[in-house]
Amino acid sequence: MRNMMQKFALILALLAAGAASALAAGSEDEFKAAYAAAEAANKEAGKLRNQWTTTASTLAAAKKSADAGDFDKATSSAKEAEALAKASIFQATSEKTRWKEMEIR
Amino acid sequence: MKLRSAIYLASAALAFAALTLASSLPSGASDKVDPVADAKAFQKFFTDKFPKVKFEDFVNGPYSMNEDLHRQWQEKEQFPPYEFSLEMGKEMFSKPFKNGKSYEDCFPNKGIGIRQNYPYFDEKEGKVITLELALNRCREANGEPPYSYVKDEMAALTAYMAFTSRGKPMDIKIPDDPRALAAYENGKEYFYTRRGQLNFSCATCHVQSPGERIRAEVLAPALGIVNAMPIYRSEWSGMGTTSRRFTTCNSQIRGVPLSPQDDEYRNVEYYLSYVSNGLPISGPGARP
Numbered sequence: 071m072r073n074m075m076q077k078f079a080l081i082l083a084l085l086a087a088g089a090a091s092a093l094a095a096g097s098e099d100e101f102k103a104a105y106a107a108a109e110a111a112n113k114e115a116g117k118l119r120n121q122w123t124t125t126a127s128t129l130a131a132a133k134k135s136a137d138a139g140d141f142d143k144a145t146s147s148a149k150e151a152e153a154l155a156k157a158s159i160f161q162a163t164s165e166k167t168r169w170k171e172m173e174i175r
Numbered sequence: 176m177k178l179r180s181a182i183y184l185a186s187a188a189l190a191f192a193a194l195t196l197a198s199s200l201p202s203g204a205s206d207k208v209d210p211v212a213d214a215k216a217f218q219k220f221f222t223d224k225f226p227k228v229k230f231e232d233f234v235n236g237p238y239s240m241n242e243d244l245h246r247q248w249q250e251k252e253q254f255p256p257y258e259f260s261l262e263m264g265k266e267m268f269s270k271p272f273k274n275g276k277s278y279e280d281c282f283p284n285k286g287i288g289i290r291q292n293y294p295y296f297d298e299k300e301g302k303v304i305t306l307e308l309a310l311n312r313c314r315e316a317n318g319e320p321p322y323s324y325v326k327d328e329m330a331a332l333t334a335y336m337a338f339t340s341r342g343k344p345m346d347i348k349i350p351d352d353p354r355a356l357a358a359y360e361n362g363k364e365y366f367y368t369r370r371g372q373l374n375f376s377c378a379t380c381h382v383q384s385p386g387e388r389i390r391a392e393v394l395a396p397a398l399g400i401v402n403a404m405p406i407y408r409s410e411w412s413g414m415g416t417t418s419r420r421f422t423t424c425n426s427q428i429r430g431v432p433l434s435p436q437d438d439e440y441r442n443v444e445y446y447l448s449y450v451s452n453g454l455p456i457s458g459p460g461a462r463p
Contacts, residue, residue: 119439121431122372154372161369169367172378174213174220 097141104148105132111155120162125154208356210349210449213363217450221398225386234402234457236395240386244393248461257334257407257459260414264335267328272317278332281313290333290340291456294445295348296355303358303441306333307416324435325422330405330414330459337404337458345402345456347449358438362446365439366397371430377443380424392463401447403460410463417444 108129115121132147221233225240232239238248255261268286271277279285293306310332311321322328349355369376380389381397388394392410404417415423418435421443425432433439 119433120370123426123429123431124372126431158372161374165368165370169364169369169376172367172376172382173363174217174382 097145098136101132101136101141101145101148104145104152105129105136108132108148108152108155111152111159115155115158115162118159118162120158122154122158125151125158128154208360210356210359214450214452218398218453220382221385221396225396230453231455233396233399234451234454234460236400236403236460236462237386237393239396240393251461255407255459256409256461257405257414260331260405260407261334261338261459263328264331264333264338267332268335272314272319274317276317278310278313281309281316286336287339288343290337290458291343291346292348294441294448296350296352296358296445298350298352298355301354302438303362303445305417305436305441305444306336307418308436308441324416325419326411326413326415330416330419333405333416334414334459337456340456341458342455345448345452345454347445347452349449358442359446359449361439362442362444365443366446371425371428373428375428377424395462397447397450399451399454399457401444402451402454403457403462405458406460406462408462414459 108125112121112125112129115125128147128151132144132151135141135144135147218230222228222230225233228239232245235245235248238244268278283289290306293309294303296302297304307324307329310329311324314321322332349359366377369379378397380394381400385394385396401417404420405414406420407414411419416435418440421440422432422435
């Protein structure tokens with residue numbers, strides 16, 4: 071009975087370790103995808119000559135977290151950077167006509 | 176009945192033709208590039224907004240906004256903080272390059288009293304040439320390395336050149352060249368376009384809010400803002416050029432600045448200088 075318990079505990083521990091490493095690997099992939107999407111959006115903002123400093127600093131923060139192995143935080147930062155880059159693209163696009171509203175005539 | 180139908184049909188055809196014609200025309204006279212009308216409206220906006228400020232005082236930026244600040248400016252001008260830079264610029268300007276030539280050889284009237292004509296539109300190149308750009312091109316043409324566009328030597332040289340033009344009215348020309356008009360219009364667009372995470376345009380501060388405080392600083396009116404360049408800013412603890420002003424404005428609103436002397440900055444300087452035509456050169460200036 072004691073042996074059974076030990077075996078069960080060992081199986082549980084192995085399962086937990088396996089699940090954790092699978093989770094970590096998934097998180098790194100998720101980070102890589104989120105980071106690539108953010109970089110692509112920021113590059114697009116660059117073509118429109120309208121990058122934001124906050125996008126760059128959030129991308130840097132994402133990379134720092136990833137280097138430290140904190141992929142959850144890194145993914146979250148990368149997603150935030152992508153949202154910032156997309157907002158800067160929206161701004162540049164809408165301002166192509168909106169600027170005229172502010173002009174002194 | 177047939178006649179009535181024919182009238183309806185003809186009316187509909189006429190209306191359709193009128194609509195088609197209207198949509199094919201430019202979107203209205205107001206969209207035509209008209210720098211003369213722009214400058215008139217621009218100057219009127221500021222003189223109406225600040226009826227107590229003398230026209231020539233707009234070049235003193237925040238120091239023109241009220242009596243207290245004006246007194247501060249008068250006191251500051253007794254021992255101006257830009258004086259060291261001015262002296263340095265004077266010395267640098269007369270010192271020959273290694274090949275024996277000097278800045279004098281690169282500019283009309285040997286570079287004296289010409290600041291009010293910069294930037295200008297170079298029809299050969301099809302682009303705007305600023306004074307800072309012309310100075311670095313002069314250096315490179317004479318085998319010297321270019322200076323940084325934002326401070327130190329460049330600020331000293333432009334300070335001296337501005338000083339030799341003090342009191343002369345800004346006199347920017349827009350030649351009859353569609354590329355010059357496009358550069359002017361692009362400069363105007365840059366000036367009014369919101370950018371950066373804070374969603375500010377140049378106009379947000381310098382048209383909508385001159386005289387107001389942004390944190391501890393009083394915002395300068397856009398009218399005459401370039402006439403005082405380069406400036407000693409207490410905030411910088413040093414001198415800065417027009418390029419420095421543009422790039423720091425961009426980063427302050429959380430936008431990634433472009434490179435100094437990129438087309439956008441050259442064009443916005445062209446626009447701002449043109450609409451300040453008639454106001455005296457007051458550079459080098461000092462700002463809080």
